[in-house]
Amino acid sequence: MIKKSTDSAAKEQRKLDLCHQLISSNNYASQDEIRREMIRAGYTRIGQSSVSRLLKSLGVTKVRNAKGIKVYTLDQRHQARPAIENPLSSMVLGVEHNTHFVLILTIAGYARAIAKVLDLQNLPGILGIVAANSSVWVSPRRDYSVLHLYKHISRLLGHGDFRE
Known part of the structure; x- marks a missing residue:
């Protein structure tokens, strides 16, 4: 009987972790949108x-995002915080660029540290x-320096996969 309650608690924790991850990384306007994502994830x-x-x-x-749409967000106490012992590369999800600027995608809450x-x-x-x-x-100082800046930032942050 103890094993069943332990399994149930572990499953509940996995659901909670998934919900936390979804809210941290996406903008959902309804609970049904979150439910559909959880169904896709196997629940x-x-x-x-x-x-x-x-x-x-x-x-x-729920808070209003930049577009004025009310979306779900985590209370500040539940959001990830940058930890000094983590390497920069673990905070960065990706580095991208176009002809005008470089964009660094981070784990929620880490952008300011980066x-x-x-x-x-x-x-x-x-x-x-x-x-x-x-x-x-x-933003680079000159348009022609975007690729150079992208490569430099990628190396600095431990993301050396250069897509040109």
Whole structure:
């Protein structure tokens, strides 16, 4: 009987972890959107009431995003915080660029730490840095230096997969 309750607790924790990950990395306007993602992840019998309970457990609230749409977000106490013992590469999900700027995608809550690290480097090719919750926008001084800046930042952050 103890094994069954332990398995149940572990399954519940996995659901909670998945819900946390979904809310941290996406913008959901409804519980049904979250439920559909959880179904895709293998929880085929999850109902709206279970999603509601998970959201309550995580302290999730709704806030208006930049587009004015109300979306679910984690309470600050439940969001990931940069940890000094983690290498930079573990905070960065990817580095991309186009002809105008470099975009760094981070784990939720890590963008400001990455922006600060870049700012402290005093790279002469950077005109400006803007950090959000999970992305950092880097503007080069000259358009032609975007690729060079992208490669430099990728190396610095431990992401050496150069897509040109």
